[in-house]
Every structure is written in C-alpha cells, then in structure tokens.
Amino acid sequence: MASMQTTGRRVEVWFPKRLQKELLALQNDPPPGMTLNEKSVQNSITQWIVDMEGAPGTLYEGEKFQLLFKFSSRYPFDSPQVMFTGENIPVHPHVYSNGHICLSILTEDWSPALSVQSVCLSIISMLSSCKEKGKAVCGYKAFYVPVTLKDYRKRRPPDNSFYVRTCNKNPKKTKWWYHDDTC
Secondary structure (H helix, E strand, O other): OOEEEEOOEEEEOHHHHHHHHHHHHHHHOOOOOEEEOHHHHOOOOOEEEEEEEOOOOOOOOOOEEEEEEEOOOOOOOOOOEEEEEOOOOOOEOOEOOOOEEOOHHHOOOOOOOOOHHHHHHHHHHHHHOOOOOOOEOOOOOOOEOOOOHHHHOOOOOOOHHHHHHHOOOOHHHOOOOOOOOOO
16 A cells, blocks of 8 residues: 655555546446536545436336435545435435435445445445335324325335434444345
C-alpha cells in the first residue's frame, strides 16, 4: 500500500484511488436503472448520490429513488454508509421510512472485494425480488390504505415507528437482526 507523510500523519493514497476507480466505473458502466448524480461529487469524493429507477416488471417499476453513499477514510475495509434519501423512500419490508436499509452486506457481511456497483446491484435485487409491499399507515398495526393493488402490497418493517424514533442517524451504528429472507 502506498502512503506518504503529511505534517506528521500518514495519509493513505489508496483511499482516493479506489474511490476514483469506482466513481469512473459507476459513470461508465452503471448497473441498470442507476445513474450517478454528477452534482453530488463535485465538492467531495466521499459522498455520492446515486439516482435509481425501479426495475421494469417489478412492484417498483417507474418509481424513482435516491441512494446516499458516504465513505469513511477506512473504505474499502469499512463499508460505506448507504441509505435512501430524498422525497421518495421505497416502501419495502427492509427499508425504514428514514431511508435506512436492513441489508447484511452494508454491515457484518461487508468485504473489501465488494464495490459501489455490487451494493447497487444488491439493493436493486432486494427491491426487485419483493413480492409484497404494503403501505403501512401506522406503526406496528397491520392497517393498510390501498390506493391500487400495487400499492396495497407495499409495507414497512414491523418495527418502523419505534426504530425511526430511536435510531442513530448513521445506519451503520445499528445492530441489525437479520431474521427475514422472504424479500
């Protein structure tokens, strides 16, 4: 690993090189339905916004979302902080209304071999494989307001209200309990 000395502190050179390489890969060959929001990387290479469109033939077809990626100086040894942001947070059993995503590769199953593209593909896959997404109107209650059959199948995690009220702003500080492989 290349490094250089700067005012008594060691600065790792691979960090920006790895991010630059992944940034170029995302610009030149993005996963289907994903595009890098170019404005988001103008001021800092450590925070990106990726615009996402729901995959054709899925419950999310035609819907538009934004993913926020934040990279620490320990990336790729430490996973990026990834969450949905903006006006439209997908209603999904593994996505909380504050944008936090319950996905193991974002925490304990992270590997430096993974990349922004592989995270994007995992999130697309998670949304695309969902067979039921119900639009929960209040907390723990199974109370649904169907707008269309498609909207009727949307739902949030059962602990959404409690989690959103009590969680840390950084989803990586959550100790996730992966108990559901149905979606």
